[in-house]
Amino acid sequence: xxxxxxxKNACQSEQHLxxxxxxxxxxFHTVFxxxxxPRYQQQVKTFNEGCVMVRQPALELISHLKRADYINPTLxxxxxxxxxxxxxxxxxxAVHYCSTQxxxxxxxxxxxxxxxxxxxxxxxxxxxxxxDQPIQASNWLRNFRTTNEHFLSKIKLRQRYVxxxxxxxxxxxxxxxxxxxxxxxxxxxxxxxxxxLKELRLQAGGTEGGFRLAVAVDGVNGLWGRTTLKKEDKxxxxxxxLTLVHNLRKMINNDWCGGAVIATLSQTGSLYAPSSAYLPxxxxxxxxxxxxxxxxxxxxxxxxxxxxxxxxLYYLDRHWLQHPHSQTEEGKKELIFLSNRxxxxxxxxxxxx
Amino acid sequence: xxxxxxxxxxxxxGRIHCHVYGVNVRNPLNRATYAxxxxxxxxxxxxxxxxxxxxxxxxxxxxxxxxxxxxxxxxVDQDWTTVYPTATPFRQGxxxxxxxxxxxxxxxxxxxxKGNLELIKIPNFLHLTPLAIKKHCxxxxxxxxxxxxxxxxxxxxxxxxxxxxESKDYxxxxxxxxxxSARIVHLRVSLSACVNYDxxxxxxxxxxxxxxxxxxxxxxxTVADMEEYSWEDSPSQKNIMSTLVRMQVAGxxxxxxxxxxxxxxxxxxxxxxxxxxLKNEGESESSMHQYxxxxxxxxxx
Numbered sequence: 284x285x286x287x288x289x290x291k292n293a294c295q296s297e298q299h300l301x302x303x304x305x306x307x308x309x310x311f312h313t314v315f316x317x318x319x320x321p322r323y324q325q326q327v328k329t330f331n332e333g334c335v336m337v338r339q340p341a342l343e344l345i346s347h348l349k350r351a352d353y354i355n356p357t358l359x360x361x362x363x364x365x366x367x368x369x370x371x372x373x374x375x376x377a378v379h380y381c382s383t384q385x386x387x388x389x390x391x392x393x394x395x396x397x398x399x400x401x402x403x404x405x406x407x408x409x410x411x412x413x414x415d416q417p418i419q420a421s422n423w424l425r426n427f428r429t430t431n432e433h434f435l436s437k438i439k440l441r442q443r444y445v446x447x448x449x450x451x452x453x454x455x456x457x458x459x460x461x462x463x464x465x466x467x468x469x470x471x472x473x474x475x476x477x478x479x480l481k482e483l484r485l486q487a488g489g490t491e492g493g494f495r496l497a498v499a500v501d502g503v504n505g506l507w508g509r510t511t512l513k514k515e516d517k518x519x520x521x522x523x524x525l526t527l528v529h530n531l532r533k534m535i536n537n538d539w540c541g542g543a544v545i546a547t548l549s550q551t552g553s554l555y556a557p558s559s560a561y562l563p564x565x566x567x568x569x570x571x572x573x574x575x576x577x578x579x580x581x582x583x584x585x586x587x588x589x590x591x592x593x594x595x596l597y598y599l600d601r602h603w604l605q606h607p608h609s610q611t612e613e614g615k616k617e618l619i620f621l622s623n624r625x626x627x628x629x630x631x632x633x634x635x636x
Numbered sequence: 637x638x639x640x641x642x643x644x645x646x647x648x649x650g651r652i653h654c655h656v657y658g659v660n661v662r663n664p665l666n667r668a669t670y671a672x673x674x675x676x677x678x679x680x681x682x683x684x685x686x687x688x689x690x691x692x693x694x695x696x697x698x699x700x701x702x703x704x705x706x707x708x709x710x711x712v713d714q715d716w717t718t719v720y721p722t723a724t725p726f727r728q729g730x731x732x733x734x735x736x737x738x739x740x741x742x743x744x745x746x747x748x749x750k751g752n753l754e755l756i757k758i759p760n761f762l763h764l765t766p767l768a769i770k771k772h773c774x775x776x777x778x779x780x781x782x783x784x785x786x787x788x789x790x791x792x793x794x795x796x797x798x799x800x801x802e803s804k805d806y807x808x809x810x811x812x813x814x815x816x817s818a819r820i821v822h823l824r825v826s827l828s829a830c831v832n833y834d835x836x837x838x839x840x841x842x843x844x845x846x847x848x849x850x851x852x853x854x855x856x857x858t859v860a861d862m863e864e865y866s867w868e869d870s871p872s873q874k875n876i877m878s879t880l881v882r883m884q885v886a887g888x889x890x891x892x893x894x895x896x897x898x899x900x901x902x903x904x905x906x907x908x909x910x911x912x913x914l915k916n917e918g919e920s921e922s923s924m925h926q927y928x929x930x931x932x933x934x935x936x937x
Binding site: 537 | 872878932
């Protein structure tokens with residue numbers, strides 16, 4: 284059948300390929316406040332449950348994460364594939380695994396959101412030539428707080444941070460205080476994000492009270508390349524001039540240890556990239572590739588026959604396919620032909636039926 | 637009362653006539669039509685319109701109905717070259733295809749061909765079907781001369797005409813006539829066909845020695861100028877070296893010895909090959925797989 288009983292993703296293995304596992308409803312708000320693809324969120328609301336298919340790329344990722352040695356420098360994994368093949372879903376699957384294993388998850392839902400459509404660009408107080416993005420930073424901090432509630436009181440700061448003449452956060456205070464300050468004082472939220480990332484980088488994999496850090500970035504190719512933001516004299520802003528991007532790039536480097544970086548490439552939402560591009564070097568560019576190198580590319584392909592069967596049976600089971608013709612063999616062949624087994628196209632097609 | 641009815645009768649006569657001539661004109665020339673008490677019963681035909689003979693205000697009499705479009709009467713095996721013998725603008729009544737062109741109407745499809753200016757504006761090649769071109773060739777044949785029968789093999793052509801010049805022309809729709817790739821012209825000469833062997837050797841020797849001379853500005857060549865990707869001293873090499881050192885793979889020891897040892901390892905060589913292949917040849921699924929395997933081996937996964 285298509286629904287597997289195991290909701291424990293630690294025990295997922297090759298036998299479960301193609302089957303669905305249910306994410307407990309309570310996890311949705313904590314683990315995924317921001318990060319699931321919008322259509323999938325609608326599906327979850329409609330079906331009143333969240334089922335994720337167990338697929339090869341995610342299983343591979345999880346097996347690497349299980350076996351990796353966390354004393355070594357961080358391993359970077361890059362999910363790539365054509366549009367709609369399931370990269371974001373695989374990323375979310377891996378994030379869910381990390382979260383159930385007790386890791387601290389740093390999930391950036393779409394790095395492209397930080398390099399375009401920013402209404403307010405403030406010059407950074409910390410570094411003269413950089414720019415802050417208060418709205419994006421405070422939104423992200425809020426979601427980060429929801430995801431990692433239990434860590435916020437446990438992690439203590441190792442350094443004193445001075446925000447203004449009167450405000451500072453002392454050494455030894457819990458991380459939660461820093462995050463709250465960032466959410467309330469929107470002006471310095473970008474610097475707070477930088478401080479949070481730095482603290483986590485230093486403390487991940489530490490021996491006393493150590494935790495594992497998973498950095499999940501969707502659309503990582505947005506960090507290199509061009510932005511659509513302009514300074515006041517209409518000259519374009521380079522990505523490294525944005526505080527958020529600068530700090531995130533430091534996280535993606537492998538000069539820290541005790542965690543993993545899982546990233547996906549995304550053409551939808553990317554700027555100045557042709558719509559047929561999906562291979563890593565095309566989307567990352569020279570600079571991006573050199574920064575990510577060495578990384579482990581994980582290809583995400585379209586549904587195999589078995590996976591397609593499973594998805595089709597799942598939709599039938601949920602009575603999502605109402606049209607009588609879609610329930611016949613002929614109809615199934617038509618669906619295969621029309622969607623070419625592309626997961627997102629299939630989902631959109633079935634929405635009409 | 638009488639005047640009133642007279643006015644009504646005049647109007648009604650005018651309207652009846654309008655109906656007869658198939659045109660619904662109310663007050664076409666914007667002339668105030670008066671109703672006078674006297675009955676102005678001059679020729680009832682052109683009420684209110686000056687006499688223009690049979691041309692009428694809008695030539696409504698001699699205009700004939702537009703008939704069916706020609707497409708309705710086209711057999712499937714017709715001779716298309718008669719429909720479009722020369723380059724003419726698109727005629728929607730002559731093209732039996734349900735073509736649509738243009739920006740879609742809101743919540744709809746591109747507009748149909750009837751009355752579509754977009755289809756008329758663009759150049760069309762309806763007059764150049766393969767059959768038409770065959771006919772053109774047939775017509776041009778009497779004016780052509782025969783290929784010389786002595787040049788029937790490629791070898792003979794090369795012997796008599798050793799220098800070949802190849803130039804390319806590009807056709808595209810765009811803002812500019814010019815295409816930079818059209819400026820590349822290939823000139824091919826076979827060395828064995830050269831009659832003046834000594835001079836040719838002399839030229840080649842000179843070129844060879846010239847190419848070895850280093851100009852002052854050549855030392856300013858940057859990484860971006862390089863034709864090929866070389867792995868030495870690239871960011872990729874630096875990254876992998878620092879990663880491996882930190883992984884303490886090489887054991888103790890510092891500096892050059894460690895580096896040399898690491899570089900000599902087969903996994904590092906494999907990695908170097910895969911990165912060079914990716915950068916030089918461009919990406920493909922197979923080169924990505926090779927890179928993946930190399931990285932996995934290197935990082936002991």
